[in-house]
Amino acid sequence: MIIDKKKMRVVNQKTHSVDGKGLMQGRSFYTDDLADQNSLVIKILRSPHAFAHIKNIDVSKAKALNGVALVLTYKDVPHVSFSRAGQGYPEPSPHDKFILDEYVRYVGDEVAMVAAINEEIAEDALKLIEVEYEVLEPVLDFEKAVDNPSIIHPEDGIKEMFPIGFEPKRNIAAAYEMQVGNVEEELKKCDVVVDGTFYSQAQAHAMIEPHSSNARLDEHNRLVIYSSTQTPFHMRRIMATTLGMPVSQIRFIKPRVGGGFGGKQAFHGEFFCALTTLRTGRPSKMVYTREEVFGASYTRHPMRINMKIGAMKDGTIKAIDCRSLSDTGAYGEHSLTVFMIVGSKVLPLYNKVNAVRFGGEVVYTNHVSAGAYRGYGAIQGNYALESTIDILAEKLGINPRILREKNSMKEKETSPIFEIMGEGTKGTAMIMESCKLPYCIKRGAELIGWEENWPRKVISDTKVRGYGMAIAMQGSGIPFMDMGSASIKLNDGGSYMVTVGATDIGQGSDTIISQIVAEELQTTVDKILIYSSDTDLTPFDCGAYASSTTYISGNAAWNAAQKMRARLIKEAAGYLEVKESTVEFDGEVFTSGDKKVSLNDLSVLWLYNKDQHQVSVTESYIGHVSPPPFMAAYAEVEVDLETGEYEVLNYVTVTDCGTTINPMLARGQVEGGIVQGLGMACFEDVKYDKKGNLLSNNFLNYHIPTHKEIHKLTSEFADSYEPTGPFGAKSVGEIGIDTPPAVICNAIYNATGVRVHTLPITPEKILKGLKELKK
Amino acid sequence: MKVSFYLNDVLVNYDVNPNEYLSHTLRSHGVKSIKIGCNESTCGSCTLLVDDKPAMSCSILTAQIEGKHITTVEGIQEEAAKISYYFSEEGADQCGFCNVGYALVIYALKRELKNPTDEEINDYIVGNLCRCSGLQSQMNAIKRYLKED
Numbered sequence: 001m002i003i004d005k006k007k008m009r010v011v012n013q014k015t016h017s018v019d020g021k022g023l024m025q026g027r028s029f030y031t032d033d034l035a036d037q038n039s040l041v042i043k044i045l046r047s048p049h050a051f052a053h054i055k056n057i058d059v060s061k062a063k064a065l066n067g068v069a070l071v072l073t074y075k076d077v078p079h080v081s082f083s084r085a086g087q088g089y090p091e092p093s094p095h096d097k098f099i100l101d102e103y104v105r106y107v108g109d110e111v112a113m114v115a116a117i118n119e120e121i122a123e124d125a126l127k128l129i130e131v132e133y134e135v136l137e138p139v140l141d142f143e144k145a146v147d148n149p150s151i152i153h154p155e156d157g158i159k160e161m162f163p164i165g166f167e168p169k170r171n172i173a174a175a176y177e178m179q180v181g182n183v184e185e186e187l188k189k190c191d192v193v194v195d196g197t198f199y200s201q202a203q204a205h206a207m208i209e210p211h212s213s214n215a216r217l218d219e220h221n222r223l224v225i226y227s228s229t230q231t232p233f234h235m236r237r238i239m240a241t242t243l244g245m246p247v248s249q250i251r252f253i254k255p256r257v258g259g260g261f262g263g264k265q266a267f268h269g270e271f272f273c274a275l276t277t278l279r280t281g282r283p284s285k286m287v288y289t290r291e292e293v294f295g296a297s298y299t300r301h302p303m304r305i306n307m308k309i310g311a312m313k314d315g316t317i318k319a320i321d322c323r324s325l326s327d328t329g330a331y332g333e334h335s336l337t338v339f340m341i342v343g344s345k346v347l348p349l350y351n352k353v354n355a356v357r358f359g360g361e362v363v364y365t366n367h368v369s370a371g372a373y374r375g376y377g378a379i380q381g382n383y384a385l386e387s388t389i390d391i392l393a394e395k396l397g398i399n400p401r402i403l404r405e406k407n408s409m410k411e412k413e414t415s416p417i418f419e420i421m422g423e424g425t426k427g428t429a430m431i432m433e434s435c436k437l438p439y440c441i442k443r444g445a446e447l448i449g450w451e452e453n454w455p456r457k458v459i460s461d462t463k464v465r466g467y468g469m470a471i472a473m474q475g476s477g478i479p480f481m482d483m484g485s486a487s488i489k490l491n492d493g494g495s496y497m498v499t500v501g502a503t504d505i506g507q508g509s510d511t512i513i514s515q516i517v518a519e520e521l522q523t524t525v526d527k528i529l530i531y532s533s534d535t536d537l538t539p540f541d542c543g544a545y546a547s548s549t550t551y552i553s554g555n556a557a558w559n560a561a562q563k564m565r566a567r568l569i570k571e572a573a574g575y576l577e578v579k580e581s582t583v584e585f586d587g588e589v590f591t592s593g594d595k596k597v598s599l600n601d602l603s604v605l606w607l608y609n610k611d612q613h614q615v616s617v618t619e620s621y622i623g624h625v626s627p628p629p630f631m632a633a634y635a636e637v638e639v640d641l642e643t644g645e646y647e648v649l650n651y652v653t654v655t656d657c658g659t660t661i662n663p664m665l666a667r668g669q670v671e672g673g674i675v676q677g678l679g680m681a682c683f684e685d686v687k688y689d690k691k692g693n694l695l696s697n698n699f700l701n702y703h704i705p706t707h708k709e710i711h712k713l714t715s716e717f718a719d720s721y722e723p724t725g726p727f728g729a730k731s732v733g734e735i736g737i738d739t740p741p742a743v744i745c746n747a748i749y750n751a752t753g754v755r756v757h758t759l760p761i762t763p764e765k766i767l768k769g770l771k772e773l774k775k
Numbered sequence: 776m777k778v779s780f781y782l783n784d785v786l787v788n789y790d791v792n793p794n795e796y797l798s799h800t801l802r803s804h805g806v807k808s809i810k811i812g813c814n815e816s817t818c819g820s821c822t823l824l825v826d827d828k829p830a831m832s833c834s835i836l837t838a839q840i841e842g843k844h845i846t847t848v849e850g851i852q853e854e855a856a857k858i859s860y861y862f863s864e865e866g867a868d869q870c871g872f873c874n875v876g877y878a879l880v881i882y883a884l885k886r887e888l889k890n891p892t893d894e895e896i897n898d899y900i901v902g903n904l905c906r907c908s909g910l911q912s913q914m915n916a917i918k919r920y921l922k923e924d
Binding site: 704 | 877908
């Protein structure tokens with residue numbers, strides 16, 4: 001259904017966030033704000049070794065300490081393997097984690113848990129736990145992980161849920177290979193073949209609210225867990241399975257969440273709260289320290305990516321060959337799926353090739369586990385592909401903008417990759433019903449002054465400005481797998497209560513879903529009361545990941561609103577004693593000829609006076625395609641040739657995400673992604689010492705972008721309409737993060753002649769490159 | 776030990792441990808608007824005003840604030856609403872965990888600096904981290920709020 005944007009009154013219009021004022025006034029409650037005042041405080045004893053076997057563990061002194069309520073080791077918890085990944089069922093991640101285990105696999109891995117009446121006693125108790133470790137040789141170089149003599153997961157009882165290439169005895173968590181056409185043959189026929197190997201680093205999520213959870217038993221003795229999670233329904237399922245409880249006995253509540261970026265898709269602490277409360281009957285809580293957020297949650301998967309591209313002299317790209325190695329750290333959460341996205345949401349950008357190949361392994365190491373992180377493989381793949389495209393352009397002597405325009409995806413086109421590669425499984429064929437990438441490239445070039453400025457502008461003897469670009473795509477949910485749903489209930493007074501499982505974690509889904517419902521019901525956002533999400537009270541939703549909320553949950557809300565509208569008209573026709581087809585509804589009044597009645601009057605009547613009943617509807621949505629948002633990005637970067645230091649003076653993006661349901665929030669998503677991507681491109685770096693101790697474990701050692709580094713962001717949107725999306729929308733949550741590594745890499749090269757093949761692109765690396773060029 | 780101070784102009788008298796930090800004291804007395812992002816004075820989420828100057832409450836011992844005036848966001852509700860208007864206008868609304876700290880530091884900035892340059896604004900707010908927004912939208916919102924009479 002295509003709706004004329006000019007007729008939209010709420011969607012695509014400037015609309016303030018439904019929660020913005022309350023948040024600024026301090027009225028919102030996050031997970032730890034809702035912990036029971038009498039909660040037992042949970043603390044974790046963490047491994048000092050990168051890899052060790054627990055030979056003996058004595059907790060008797062800790063247990064004896066006054067105020068300690070519970071101490072748990074691997075001997076006290078169910079020996080059931082699971083995945084913390086927080087994905088749908090069956091998970092594409094290996095079940096390779098136990099709540100507590102006799103092996104510890106990174107510095108910070110869980111050894112034992114203490115619950116005490118306050119934090120001080122819990123911490124004192126940790127010091128009383130005596131552990132005898134057999135220290136094992138860790139694997140700290142991911143390029144040496146495969147078939148290393150040290151096997152990180154030698155234990156029994158771990159498994160894959162379906163074939164993902166899981167070979168734990170070889171330190172391989174997952175593997176994947178695909179090919180379209182014959183890459184080797186096509187490359188032989190090409191006039192020019194370029195290749196480059198790129199290394200992307202681990203990046204920390206660094207959301208400002210730490211991972212938090214708390215638990216209590218309700219009056220029915222059911223387990224109630226508040227969690228700062230992106231996936232309350234998946235958590236309920238995974239916890240029930242792992243603890244051997246019925247799903248009906250667990251309730252997960254997601255209150256306000258202080259940022260996620262993928263890091264809160266997974267379990268962090270919820271099992272310890274659950275076990276403490278189940279075993280003591282007392283409320284409990286756990287909040288990660290900042291050091292634990294850095295050192296015991298998740299990072300982005302570091303990768304080595306080799307990209308080989310073959311083209312003809314006229315600039316026609318014929319073949320792409322991509323080989324990757326990914327480091328999943330100690331556990332294999334999201335190992336296969338992040339890896340596949342390096343190919344599936346990157347390589348289709350150049351869809352006119354005769355052959356394309358992608359493959360490699362995801363390996364275990366004794367580092368902090370890698371997991372879901374905004375961009376989810378696409379940022380790593382984009383860095384390698386879009387840097388190599390610039391290398392190719394130079395070799396061909398073609399402007400890289402023109403090379404991209406010529407070879408990139410256009411509207412009504414497709415790529416065979418969509419059908420081959422899915423979320424750990426086979427994919428879904430689709431045609432690009434909306435793709436304004438050519439416009440995005442053209443408009444971005446105008447905004448940065450590409451033709452005048454590219455490749456560089458000399459400012460002085462020591463200062464040069466370089467100009468770089470990249471294009472990107474992402475997806476909108478996981479087709480045929482991830483479902484969203486919404487319920488709408490009419491209140492007296494004519495307002496609507498909307499309950500959604502969709503997980504607002506700060507991205508603004510409560511606002512955009514309110515807008516979608518208000519638009520369909522021809523009312524205003526203040527008449528929409530929205531609540532998300534609670535496994536007892538709201539209908540199911542897969543959660544906030546895979547850029548799915550606007551598209552999947554937004555479509556569910558739209559379906560529900562359409563159904564509510566039809567229901568209201570039907571019931572109003574009954575009241576007016578006229579035919580349904582004669583009734584018109586303008587959001588406030590039902591009219592049929594000269595008969596009319598207001599929604600306000602009917603809403604009161606139906607509850608108090610006549611044929612009393614509750615008007616409510618529930619609808620769901622499951623995607624059949626995953627329409628990609630597209631982006632073209634450009635940057636102007638000023639480099640100091642004496643020091644290698646550089647500043648990003650302007651970062652220009654033009655995005656096609658279909659209709660922007662809320663133009664301000666869409667811009668917030670794009671720019672927030674860009675800044676997080678710039679952090680990764682320019683300086684963010686998860687660092688370890690030689691023994692595997694994390695060095696970047698606070699905001700002083702791990703710097704995230706501040707107001708000092710961000711100068712100018714120029715963000716525009718293409719006029720685009722995705723026919724399968726709610727009011728024409730596609731996703732916009734991840735696309736912003738994908739381009740900065742390649743754009744900055746290309747801009748620095750254009751400024752200096754130095755191509756940096758390892759992230760982050762630091763002044764030291766640039767200076768080293770400049771010195772080598774002088775030789 | 777007993778400590779008396781003014782919380783949003785109301786004299787309060789709390790019994791606290793000598794090694795207790797103000798963020799903990801206030802949260803345990805129900806002031807949940809104070810957010811703890813790092814607990815090591817590096818993120819700014821727990822910002823409040825001590826005698827009108829912004830400070831991170833996770834690194835102030837409650838024992839130190841005897842007789843002082845503490846302002847939390849509950850004490851500047853109208854100004855917080857105004858700041859939020861500009862945040863929404865500029866697309867700076869996201870998870871909100873850092874917002875209360877921002878509201879207090881922006882409020883203090885307006886009272887302390889007249890016609891600040893961009894660099895002076897940056898210097899003033901750089902201790903408050905935000906991981907969600909593109910930061911530019913916040914800067915635009917702050918500038919619009921500062922212009923308001």
